[in-house]
Amino acid sequence: DAGITQSPRHKVTETGTPVTLRCHQTENHRYMYWYRQDPGHGLRLIHYSYGVKDTDKGEVSDGYSVSRSKTEDFLLTLESATSSQTSVYFCAISESIHTQYFGPGTRLTVL
Amino acid sequence: KNEVEQSPQNLTAQEGEFITINCSYSVGISALHWLQQHPGGGIVSLFMLSSGKKKHGRLIATINIQEKHSSLHITASHPRDSAVYICAVTPNTGNQFYFGTGTSLTVIP
Numbered sequence: 001d002a003g004i005t006q007s008p009r010h011k012v013t014e015t016g017t018p019v020t021l022r023c024h025q026t027e028n029h030r031y032m033y034w035y036r037q038d039p040g041h042g043l044r045l046i047h048y049s050y051g052v053k054d055t056d057k058g059e060v061s062d063g064y065s066v067s068r069s070k071t072e073d074f075l076l077t078l079e080s081a082t083s084s085q086t087s088v089y090f091c092a093i094s095e096s097i098h099t100q101y102f103g104p105g106t107r108l109t110v111l
Numbered sequence: 112k113n114e115v116e117q118s119p120q121n122l123t124a125q126e127g128e129f130i131t132i133n134c135s136y137s138v139g140i141s142a143l144h145w146l147q148q149h150p151g152g153g154i155v156s157l158f159m160l161s162s163g164k165k166k167h168g169r170l171i172a173t174i175n176i177q178e179k180h181s182s183l184h185i186t187a188s189h190p191r192d193s194a195v196y197i198c199a200v201t202p203n204t205g206n207q208f209y210f211g212t213g214t215s216l217t218v219i220p
């Protein structure tokens with residue numbers, strides 16, 4: 001299994017509070033991704049990174065920001081959480097476009 | 112718009128049955144992927160295909176590039192095959208995956 005962890009694994013927070021999710025890899029892979037998974041939708045890309053300090057938006061980036069100051073860490077921040085951001089968040093890593101390895105997921109509930 | 116469509120959305124089978132899950136896509140691709148997600152969340156890659164057919168144990172994946180269609184077959188299904196199966200594609204341009212909404216498979220003993 002690829003060395004990829006997410007923290008926290010579960011979080012309950014209130015509307016309007018800031019939230020940061022962390023993805024950590026030990027594989028030294030170049031690309032890192034944040035997805036959200038909701039019923040009735042496939043995995044949807046929030047942001048991705050193609051190197052340290054190099055990030056780009058995905059299809060559902062509104063309300064989210066990311067940072068990657070080290071190869072191994074990719075942070076996803078919800079500046080002011082809303083109930084529509086209740087979801088399961090997955091981090092993924094890849095060295096090429098051909099295979100992504102997924103983290104275990106973070107279940108976020110915004111009340 | 113949905114670049115990747117899967118069918119059926121839900122599937123219930125008796126143990127031992129032959130199962131087929133279908134995936135159609137609308138973009139030019141460099142590869143197609145089949146992923147498996149068990150209850151509890153973990154997502155693992157089963158296959159990556161760019162042409163033809165691949166087999167791993169009881170799982171077979173095929174792709175028809177001209178028709179923009181792929182199928183995942185499970186032979187002699189078993190309750191441990193119960194999971195959500197997700198089709199994803201890597202388009203010719205960009206570095207992203209597009210995902211289908213998944214097929215939820217339940218195999219009854």
